[in-house]
Amino acid sequence: MxxxxxxxxxxxxxxxxxxxxxxxxxxxxxAAAPAALRxxxxxxxxxxxxxxxxWAGLLLALGSGAAAAAPGAAxxxxxxxxxxxxxx
Numbered sequence: 585m586x587x588x589x590x591x592x593x594x595x596x597x598x599x600x601x602x603x604x605x606x607x608x609x610x611x612x613x614x615a616a617a618p619a620a621l622r623x624x625x626x627x628x629x630x631x632x633x634x635x636x637x638x639w640a641g642l643l644l645a646l647g648s649g650a651a652a653a654a655p656g657a658a659x660x661x662x663x664x665x666x667x668x669x670x671x672x
Contacts (some may be wrong), residue, residue: 588595613620630638 587593588598591598
């Protein structure tokens with residue numbers, strides 16, 4: 585009702601125009617919807633190696649005591665903790 589009052593037109597005219605625009609929108613974007621949904625639903629994964637570099641940077645910044653906080657960091661890098669001997 586506010587739209588009709590603001591524009592100085594009949595309420596039914598506003599409803600009609602909104603319905604027509606929705607139909608046009610649906611026709612225009614119906615073909616793109618499946619592809620857009622696939623992209624939106626796809627998990628955002630960092631490129632290979634990025635996670636390891638981030639953990640390495642965090643471990644350096646936080647110190648060797650933070651090695652236990654990195655999930656699987658010790659095993660992934662073949663060390664028991666930063667600065668210790670490699671696992672056999």
